[in-house]
Amino acid sequence: MRYSIFSLMRQALRGHADWTPAWRDAAPKRAYDVIIVGGGGHGLATAHYLSKVYGIANVAVLEKGWIGSGNAGRNTTIIRSNYLLPGNVPFYELSMQLWEGLEQDLNYNAMVSQRGVLNLYHSDAQRDAYARRGNAMRMHGIDAELLNANAVRRMAPFLDFDNARFPIHGGLLQRRGGTARHDAVVWGYARAASDRGVDIIQNCEVTGFIREAGRITGVTTSRGEIKAAKVGLAVAGNTSRLTSLAGLRLPIESHVLQAFVSESIKPRIPGVITFGAGHFYVSQSDKGGLVFGGDIDGYNSYAQRGNLPTVEDVCEGGMAILPSLGRVRVLRSWGGVMDMSMDGSPIIDRAPLPGLYLNTGWCYGGFKATPASGWCFAHLLARDELHEVGRDYRLDRFATGHLIDEKGQGAQPNLH
DSSP: OOOSHHHHHHHHHTTTOOOOOSSOBOOOOSEEEEEEEOOSHHHHHHHHHHHHHSOOOOEEEEOSSSTTOSGGGSSOOEEOOOOOSTTTHHHHHHHHHHHHTHHHHHTSOOOOBOOOEEEEEOSHHHHHHHHHHHHHHHHTTOOOEEEEHHHHHHHOTTSOOSSSSSOOOEEEEETTOEEOOHHHHHHHHHHHHHHTTOEEEOSOOEEEEEEETTEEEEEEETTEEEEEEEEEEOOGGGHHHHHHHTTOOOSEEEEEEEEEEEEEOSSOOOSEEEETTTTEEEEEOTTSEEEEEEEEEEEEOOOSOOOHHHHHHHHHHHHHHOGGGGGSOEEEEEEEEEEEESSSOOEEEEOSSTTEEEEEOOTTOTTTTHHHHHHHHHHHHHHSSOOGGGTTOOTTHHHHTOOOOTTOOOSOGGGO
């Protein structure tokens, strides 16, 4: 069923009794051309582009829980392409361009809202760093505006400009940035992939790999063995656990990243605002809640929850620029398990074992990268070669020294 105003009117006249499921809840077959492990945004986007762009529809997406039960449903929904380094800028700009046409591509309302992303700066040195980043963006044809304090005040008069510990001197604005509804993104990709023949298999946990003549030829699961010519992993923070089943150890660590949502208030935050003297970012959802987050908890964990010191740190960062935040009640928090790489940038590449392919190491950039990640991973699985835009995300860059350290923190996963 194609969604449109006409289909909505027809269903309304029929009492909304004839809607069909958004995607098929398929049972596993014995073999596929490609198996994608992970039913989050990256895995489903890969399946969609494999079927649409490359005509490979004999694909299974295996999800150990339900679709979107991992990080895809546990993030702060921000999309942007305001990066500095050559390895990141073209990739995230491709993702932004795909975001801009996503709803038409999927025939699904992903609630993409380009309300702008404003990064505040609080010192002359930080202004210079943002000017450099903005210039790098503009050299690649990406919109960027360096604002002074008066321009920021006009956009967000509710911020604390004069009495703050870190006075606001200005900000770097990307107007094309914004947010998208994380659940809708996952559902839209699942529906589009399923419509093209992809099998989406839920409650199917991978428990091992099948090897023949030194090559990965399938997986063992809680629902039996499934063979495939190629197996792609897109399981975020569980990558190291799965690759250990194949005898591989990757340069990533798993950490928990907390996020929070407040009670609903009247419209106040016009877009996405980030604190420059700490790690705090905030936007306002369509239901009125403030959605915000900050740093990872800093210790290795597979738990989808966090500890109170990080809650305190995030709230301190928010209060530093938005004192009125202290009067708003926090309704709930949640945690996503992040696969933090050694340089803070992702890995899209073949694994050392033939037949196995990796999509991992997304750190803080996973949700915003969803479309481009799926696009480049589909290219790798279909053509067996790295996509031009993602060629710098090679696994061997850690051995050759070609790191993509956007934050300049060195080989410290817990600092990225």
